[in-house]
Amino acid sequence: MSLDDAMQTFIIECRELLESMEAALLSAEEAPASEEAINAIFRAAHTIKGSAGLFGLDHIVSFVHVAESVLDKVRNNEIPLDPPLVALMLQVCDHIGLLVSYLEQFKEPDNDLLEGSAILQAGLSTYLSDTPQPSASTLPVEHDAPYESEGGTPVETDNWHLSLRFNQDVLRNGMDPLSFIRYLGTLGKIVSIVTLTDTLPPLDAMDPETCYLGFEISFSSTADKADIESVFDFVREGSQIHILPPRSKISEYIQLIQSMPADDMRLGELLIKCGTLTRQELEDGLASQRTVESPDQVKPIGEVLIEQNVVQPVVVAAALDKQKAVKDVKTAEASLIRVDANKLDQLINLVGELIIASSGASLIAQKEALPHLLESTSTISRLVETIRDSALSLRMVPIGGTFSKFKRVVRDVSAELGKDIQLEISGEETELDKTVVEKIGDPLTHLVRNSMDHGIEPAEVRLARGKPVVGTLKLDAYHDSGNIIIEVSDDGGGLNKDKIFAKAVERGLIKPDQIMSENEIYNLIFEPGFSTADAVSNLSGRGVGMDVVRRNIEALRGTVEIRSVLGEGATMRIRLPLTLAIIDGFLVEVGDSSYVVPLDMVIECIELPVTQAGHDAENDADFINLRGEVLPYLRLRKHFEINGEPPRRENVVVVQFGDRKMGIVVDHLMGELQTVIKPLGKVLNKIRGIGGFTILGSGRVALIVDVPSMMQEAEHAAHEHITQKT
Amino acid sequence: MTITVNINGAMGHVVIEGEMTIFEAAEYHAALMPPVTQCHMLELDLTNVTEIDTSGLQLLVSAKLRSQQTGSTLSITGHSETVQQVLDATDLAGFFGDQVVLTASE
Amino acid sequence: MSKTVMIVDDSTTLRQVVRLALEGAGYSVLEGADGKDALSKLTGQKVHLIVSDVNMPNMDGITFVKAVKQLPAYKFTPVIMLTTEAGESKKLEGQAAGAKAWVVKPFQPAQLLMAVSKLIMP
Structure with a gap:
């Protein structure tokens, strides 16, 4: 692992945090945010700032700092998280996302970006106007003013003098004075040290966990006073840490001596022993001190020499945050590990090969008909199946993450359209393959936008129709026999069959006298170059038609269908396979060729009635x-x-897709198998009715039948045969 | 940590092994009391002390002080490198007066 | 035998960077994603120093430090609290709980390394 890897982690983590921040903000818009939600928003900003600081990304730190300060006020109930602030915070989210994108693309922050930061920062600081915020990018470092000392001549030594008496509890607090002295050694050279044992009680009376030792140190270093003082930051509380710079005035040493509980002469001797003072200096100093001595002239040592931490009353920990956070989810998160998606893909590919290899072994076992071999190959097959399932489940992610992105989309688009639309989400926990999730976002966005734009009526129309003013858009997901169904539904006007038909005729997509089922008419909206809106709105003017939606979904081996009730609303139903990689298939043969029909679509197999055999050999389809x-x-x-x-007897594989059924006539039924779908190359991609290929255990290639497209074909053919039935 | 105490009349031999830190301080204190109070001649073997902090050091200092006051002898017969470093860093090697192979100050 | 430092923070990035810095200086590093996670990882381990964030999900830093100080094997283990410049009261609360050292967030890796090496050598 390197810092670059950590930077990648940072980028990913930022994205996740921004997502959860956005989600929390959006929910805060609907209902007053809970304490936990606000804390989560704050923590997201806080974490981003902290991590950015690690990389010295000062422009991110300072920007997020302002947002964090505002959020801190929200957290402390000083300001409310009202809609304007939520809106501002959403912009802040977006901007942080932008800052992170620059990082991702190794782009230096440019003027536009910094200007964006400045504008938002200005907006945020209106919430902070009463309290000036310290800059976050620089840490508070106490730099001393040049040391002003009182009268007297400087002493000879070039060394610092450190006088250390530790709080009795330091050891119990996990602080070892020896460790600090060792660290001091990294800042310079310890010229001499005297270990003080005066306060050490006799062995039988001592508490072994109490610190009794003190030290007088003469120290040679080029470090500045703040650096040397900071060594003892953690032990200063309750300790007496006195640090005298080189060439301090003799009077300061005298004051040091007098501040110590040990008698003057003892400490004086120690200073001499350390080499800090010469005997002459000490005597002169003490003498001059005596001449000017008066009680109020001797400044308390604390004021002049040392920088004692102001000991603030310890806040009793009673007021603990009751962060009973969203426990289950968070706990689960904590035990997650991040795995490179490529590694998973590689694993799944290997599992695919394993499946092929294992069916090869099964095939041989069957041919050889050795009972033991059959037994062990069937055990292997079973295990491989289990491995396949768990390998695939690794790549399964809940669709909730994709769905929640739509909160923002719906919010923004309804603002754009001037419509009041609420989003209802269900089935978030439904899982599907990550690769599918990644690819479904775009088509889904398009369907959502389409429903909001064309489906849900403007408020006045809704009122006139006796509907609630607020339109509802629903996203739902569920599993249905090996598929996942994603539904986008609205309570708008529904699709107008006649209007679509007329438009399609106008566009030359169909003939005016064409007879079509309701479904077929609805499906016309997925034809290239079709628009139902009377006025091309801002949204539909984006140049991406619904035909692209269907193409994208079909590329995922899925389909989309429409249910609509005029005046009540429409539902777009996307049906997708759970995974793209592996299917349970049903192997059939025609002549010398093998085909695989996806097993979850197979309902039954029957023999083709003899009456039909050869009867329609000239025709592609019949009933x-x-x-x-x-x-x-x-x-x-x-x-x-x-x-x-x-052959004399042909077989029919009855398949179902959605609510439609059809038969596929083949020569031989070979049985079930697991198979890995390999995509067809570009050249073969256009072949209707083929969804991919696979390699059988025997090494032969089998084509995978694309049932939906074959079904369309059969229905087309059927139409030409008998137009009275649909 | 282990502390092995052998008391043979006025002679004592103590072997300390492992860490001599605040975590073990109470135990060492209790274990050192009898030999330090009973023996006129006490030998401390610290050859296998892996770590020593202020609590360990002040125990040794307190034991040594007691021996000086009562006129008995406490000698450290073996130092691990760690112990030696600490005695040097605190300039206490001379105080213990034992034969020390290396001293930083000289 | 190198000393082990446990870093407890809900940010993976922070843990990774801290790990890089500390391992580079010769320490061994254990990670905890939050107080609860860290507490479960402490048992059966010898951790010489704990660095903990304050504001974390599941179990915040203050509660965590209090719990650590209850464990006989860790009652004297030094704890560095990661505080914020605005969180003076949290710092004091942390000190009351037993975390006597602190580093102010945001910090650069060298600053944390400095704090750690004041308390223990690798």
Whole structure:
């Protein structure tokens, strides 16, 4: 680990802190913030400042310091966290984010950035106007004024003199005087030292945990007084630490001597012994002192020579913060470890290879039909399956983090639109693959913006329709048979079927006489170049259409569908696979080729009724009667133009996706397998009906059937066949 | 820490090993009392003392002072490097008057 | 045998930087993410010095120091409190709890190293 790594940690940590700060601020906007929430906001600022200080990032420290000071006042109930302050703090969050981005990109802070800091700082300081704040970037260092001494001649020595009598409790407090003396040695040279044992009681009377030793030290150093004094910062309380600079006036030594409980001569001797004073100097000093001596002229040593810490009344610790923080979550956080996402990907890739290798072994075992081998390969398969699940779960993250980002989006967009819209979030704990989470943000943002822009009506329309003035946008997530469903719903006007149809005709997307189901009409809004808004608003003018949303979602092997009730609202439902990497598949064969159908979509397998066999060989699709239900089906052989004759008995794999079903006609059913999805190269990417490929245990390649796109195709074909049914 | 005390009439031999810090001070104090008060000739072996702080030092000083007052002998027969460093840093090597291989001041 | 310092702070960055600085000077370093975490890691360890933040989730620094001072193995262990320039009352509270040394946040690694080396040598 290096400082660069630590800087990366700092950047990541800042992002996380800013996120939680933002979330807390946004919730403070809705309801008065709790003590914990305010403390969390404060702590985030405090931590960022502290960490920035470690790297000497003074521009961040000083900026965050002002925000922290304001937050400190909020924390102490001196000022309320009212909406204007929340708004300002959100800007502060954004600005800190910007400061961090500069770091991330190794950009030096430029004028724009610093100006931004200055503007916000000015805004913040209006909250602080009554108390001037000390600058945070410089630590309070007590620099002494040039030492003014009273009369008398300077003594000969070039050495400092230190007179140390320690608080009796220093040892119990974990402070070892020897350690301080050792540290003193790093600032200069200890010329001589006298260890004082005067106060040491006889062995039987001593308390072994009390400090009795004192020291007189003659010290040669170029350090300044503050530095030398600071050595004893931690033990000053209750101790007598006297430090005399080199060439102090003799009278100062005399005062030192007199301040000590030991009798004058004893300490005088010690000073001589240390080499600090010569005997002559001592005698002259004492003599002159006697001549001027009067009680009020001898200044208390504390005033002149030493800088005793003002001992403030110890605050009894009764008033402890009752920070019963958001315990569970925080505790969980504390036990987390950060792992490079690449390492996880690598692990999952390896698990993928392991799965292939293990199915290879199973295949051999089956061929050889050795019972022992079969037994052990099945054990291995089971274990590999467990490893796969736990490896994948490592990459699973709750969607809550993504959802909570929308608080800000909804807040900002509603301000932009002048609409009053509240966000309801549920299903935050629903987990999905991190790679999916990363990629779903953009499409989701677009859907949210779309719903707010086009879905939720302006207040006056809502009032006229007898709806609550405040519009509601809901984000929900849940698991549904191996998929995750993310819903964006609004209580707006819903989609207007006729309007969409008319617009689509106008745009030349469909023919005026085309017969379409409600769903198909709704789906038109995902066609390239479609807009339902009568007036192009600020938001929809962004140049990204809903077609991009669908493309992004399809790239994740997902689909999006729309439910809408005119006048009551619309729901966009995104259906995504839990993970992109590995699926349970159902292996089928057509001719010499192998195909994998995602197992979670397979409902059942039936034999193709003989009446159908060969009957429609010229056609791509037809129907069979599945227990009274009309089931469209599609022949893979035909679809992929595979040569050769189908076997006498063909099989149908019945698949379901969403609420639609279809049959896929294949030659042979080979059974279940776990498989790793390998993406197709760019060249093959365009092939309809193929979602990827995989390598079988035998080393052969199998194509993975993309059921949703195949389903669309089958339905298209079906339409051309019989338009009276939809 | 371990402290091994052997008292044979007026002769005593004490071996201290490990740390001689505030954490153990009370124990050392209690363990040193009998040999220091009973023996006229006491030998302290500090060869294997790994660490010594002010509390350990002042125990040794107090024991030595007592021996001086009562006219008995307390000698340190072996110093670990750590002990020696501390005695040098506090200029107490001379006070103990034992044979010390190295002294900083001379 | 190098001395072990435990750094208790909820900021990963801070812990990492402190670790770098202290390990560079020859100390061994243990980390605690908050008071509770640190307390659980102290048992069975020999820690010669504790550096603790004040304001932390789960268990704040003051409560932590009080708890540490209750442990027989740590009753004399020196504690450096990381205080803020504004937190004079916290500093005193920390001292009452048993943390007699302090470093003011924000600090640079060298400043903490200086405080640590006053109390214990590596």
